[in-house]
Every structure is written in structure tokens, then in C-alpha cells.
Amino acid sequence: MKLKYFTLMLAASVLAGCSNFDTINTDPSKSSETQPEFLLGNAQKRAADLLYGTYYNGRIGMELGQYWMGTDKTSDGRFLFTDEGLWGSLYSGPLMDLQEIRNYYGRHPQEVSANMIAVSEVMKTWLFHILTDVYGDIPYSQALRGDEIPRPEFDEGRKIYPALLENLKNQIGVLGNAGSGAIRGDIVAGGNAQQWIRIANALRIRIALRMMDAMPAEAAAVLTEAAQNTLTGITQDVFFPYNLAAATNRFPYNDVERPLVEFAVTTTLVDYMKSVSDPRLPIYARPDDTNGQYVGKPYGKEENDPIMIRLSKPGLKAYAGDAKGYIITYSEIAFALAEAAARGISVGGTAADWYEKGVTASMKQWGVTDEKVIAAYLEKVPYSETDWKNVIGTQKWLALYMQGIQAWMERLRLDNAKPGGGILFIAPVSGSLDPEVKDVPKRLKYPAATRSNNPENSKIAADRIGGDSQATRNWWDKQ
Numbered sequence: 001m002k003l004k005y006f007t008l009m010l011a012a013s014v015l016a017g018c019s020n021f022d023t024i025n026t027d028p029s030k031s032s033e034t035q036p037e038f039l040l041g042n043a044q045k046r047a048a049d050l051l052y053g054t055y056y057n058g059r060i061g062m063e064l065g066q067y068w069m070g071t072d073k074t075s076d077g078r079f080l081f082t083d084e085g086l087w088g089s090l091y092s093g094p095l096m097d098l099q100e101i102r103n104y105y106g107r108h109p110q111e112v113s114a115n116m117i118a119v120s121e122v123m124k125t126w127l128f129h130i131l132t133d134v135y136g137d138i139p140y141s142q143a144l145r146g147d148e149i150p151r152p153e154f155d156e157g158r159k160i161y162p163a164l165l166e167n168l169k170n171q172i173g174v175l176g177n178a179g180s181g182a183i184r185g186d187i188v189a190g191g192n193a194q195q196w197i198r199i200a201n202a203l204r205i206r207i208a209l210r211m212m213d214a215m216p217a218e219a220a221a222v223l224t225e226a227a228q229n230t231l232t233g234i235t236q237d238v239f240f241p242y243n244l245a246a247a248t249n250r251f252p253y254n255d256v257e258r259p260l261v262e263f264a265v266t267t268t269l270v271d272y273m274k275s276v277s278d279p280r281l282p283i284y285a286r287p288d289d290t291n292g293q294y295v296g297k298p299y300g301k302e303e304n305d306p307i308m309i310r311l312s313k314p315g316l317k318a319y320a321g322d323a324k325g326y327i328i329t330y331s332e333i334a335f336a337l338a339e340a341a342a343r344g345i346s347v348g349g350t351a352a353d354w355y356e357k358g359v360t361a362s363m364k365q366w367g368v369t370d371e372k373v374i375a376a377y378l379e380k381v382p383y384s385e386t387d388w389k390n391v392i393g394t395q396k397w398l399a400l401y402m403q404g405i406q407a408w409m410e411r412l413r414l415d416n417a418k419p420g421g422g423i424l425f426i427a428p429v430s431g432s433l434d435p436e437v438k439d440v441p442k443r444l445k446y447p448a449a450t451r452s453n454n455p456e457n458s459k460i461a462a463d464r465i466g467g468d469s470q471a472t473r474n475w476w477d478k479q
Helices: 002-019 036-051 056-065 085-107 112-135 156-174 193-210 216-225 267-275 307-310 330-343 350-365 371-380 385-399 402-416 448-453 455-465
Strands: 069-070 237-241 263-265 324-328
Touching: 036 056, 036 112, 036 237, 056 069, 056 085, 056 371, 085 112, 085 448, 112 156, 112 193, 112 402, 156 193, 193 216, 193 324, 193 330, 193 402, 216 330, 263 402, 324 330, 330 350, 330 385, 350 371, 350 385, 385 402, 448 455
Parallel strands: none
Antiparallel strands: 069 263, 237 324
């Protein structure tokens, strides 16, 4: 009888314990939700890791920017891409982290920091801009609301651009208010609200310039305004600061533990830099181990070529463990304002002045600091009012080294040649593996998973842009 009574009491206690399981296993001193500061820092690192990873930067961006060509495989440089994860990884990774900051404050209004939301919105704008440039029409207004809208509609790229610009301007207003709260967990700008204003205006300049040929009046107005308070020197360059402390904190594609030989620099890059005695060449590329010469690989050349063994690989600084994951730089802004001035837009300086500032900033960004060396180089690559597109475009291309996706987009927008009109970019030497594209893809196709999971909306978008093809131009690509 006693045994039966004991068994009943034990069962009752177990059942009671199960009913209070959540309470018992919850530490009342700790939050059950991820705090906004951790979401922000995590989003910044996840975004940089994705955009500077081996595939999305190396095999897509750097190859379509025609800086590098694969040595271990060449299909990507010939436009046959095998990894479709950029879309999904950005949406489900850093963008969702940034959206959750706003969601968190919606659940905890007493904790709200307007500046935290503003910074998250600036970063979301940066990433959405990349997505719409790479793919065209994308989910934007209904994005990041998977619980209520699992199959979001795709917004038109030409409507996303004005929305991005408006969002950035709104966040600048918030960040300029002294009472908007602290910015915590910010690895990129250290919680400096004024720097985030400069960053937001720099992104406005990038976005406005990209739409210059399609919406010139709107672009000019943004450029004139944003130029008044943006990055003013390389000390304000915007980047994720990788370091060597631990493997997880290093630049995503680095040579800390093994030599990296998957890529060679192209003849496009090497031959032009050699022709103008560019002092950045030893930084951008390594001399060949067998003869000490800089030897590029012809872009789009198959790997089964006897000269493979004597090709220059990317420079050691390009993928050092502590390389910088750039978001936007002063040199890019200087070249953007040089182009704006060349087009007759008032941005507080002449095209020639901004051009020289851009070249100088790029040199110093990469460690070339001797003023005499920079001055001598500028004499070899002078600004030309009658050839501004080729002069600015070529130097901007050199300055965007390692920022593959941005270099690809600028190549599409400007279609520039070398100064004087000589051919700079070439079609793949061994031919394209995409029968619809000869010279360079204009976009990436929507991922198969997106077409499968959201078939109706992805088809509507594909039909609207002119077909889900790598040959379909973005709305702003008018050349």
C-alpha cells in the first residue's frame, strides 16, 4: 500500500513538473530574445561574409568585374554559375536580422532607440540595392514578413530605387536628432550617428548615379544634396573590420593557413596597369613565382592551358586575414562626384578636382602614400573633359578592386573603354557558356528555389523585366 501511494505521488510530481517546465527552465535575469545590439553586429558580419565570400565576390563579382579569372575552374568566368545562394542568404540572413531589430522594438516600445532602427534601415537599403541591381525586380515592400506573407510580390526595380532614396533621407533626419538614442553593437561605425549620416548620403550618391541615364533630373537633385554631407577622406571609409584573432573573424577568403591559387589576375587588369606604370600593381597582384613577372590570364580562358603555371595570383593584401570588407569608400564617392560635375551637376567642385581626389584616395587606401609617386601617376593618367567617361570610368574601375559586384554594376552602367577609346573589357576568350550572353551578364537569374516556392510572383516579375535571362538589362542600364 505504501509502495502504491509513493508511486502515485511520484507520478503527480512529475506531471506537475512538466506543466511548469517552461517556467523552471527560464532564467528570469536573462532575455529570451536576441537583443538589437547583437542583431546589428551579427547582420554586419553576415553581410560582409556573404559579399566577400569566395563564390559571390570571387567567382561572380571579381570575374564579372574582369579583375580575376579562375584557375581551378573557369565556368563562372564564362557565365555558367553554379551557386544561387546570394538571394536566399541575404534575405534570410542579414536582412532578417536587421528587420528583427524593428520587430523587437515593436514588442518592447519602452526600449526603443530610433537611431538603432535608423542604422538598421540604412543597412537594409544597402543590401536591397545590391539585390535589385543583381536580379532586377525583387520582393521589397512585402519582403521579410514571412509569417504573414510567405509568397511576397516582386516590386519593380524602377520603383524600388526612389523608395530606397526616400528611406535613406528619412533615416538621415532621425540620425540628426540628438535625442534619437544610442547606437549599440555597431561594428562598422562604432555607434557614431554623424558617420551614419555620411554613410547614408554616400549610398544616396551611389544609387543616384546608377540611375543617372534613366532618371537624370531626380538623380541630379539627390547628388547635389547628398554631396554636402558625405565621406570626406579615407579615414571615413566604410568597411567591416576583419582581424586575425580567430578564424571566424578573418576575411572570408584569406591565405592565413594555406596559399590561395584558385584565381589569377586577368590580362585586362595587369596589362592596363603595366601600361601606365600603376604603383598599385604589386598590391593588386603577385609576380609569377617562376620569373618574377606580372602575367595575367586572358579573361574567359579555359584552365587546360600551358601558361597556367606562370600566372600572377591576386596580391597578398587583397585577401589577407585582416583585409577590409568594404561597404563604400571615399574614393568611390570622389569619382561619383567627378562624373556628376562632368555632367554639369553642382557638387561643390570641378570634375578634374574630384577626379584627382579619387585617384589619390584610392592610392592611399591601398597603401601608396608617397605624394611624388601619386603626382607622377596623375601626369600619366590626366583628366580629360572630352573623354571623361573613359578616364573616370577606368580609374573608378581600378579603385573598386575587391568590390566585385559594384565594379560589375559600374561596368554595365558606363560601358567605358580605356582613356582614348581603346578596348578595356573583352568577351570570354574561350566563349560564353550562356548562349544568350556574349560579352557580360546584365543580371543573375532568379534562383530555382524562388521560382519553385513563389512561382506566380516570380513569373510575373520575369515577364515584366523582359525574361528571366542573364541577357536582360536592368531598367537603369541604358547604354
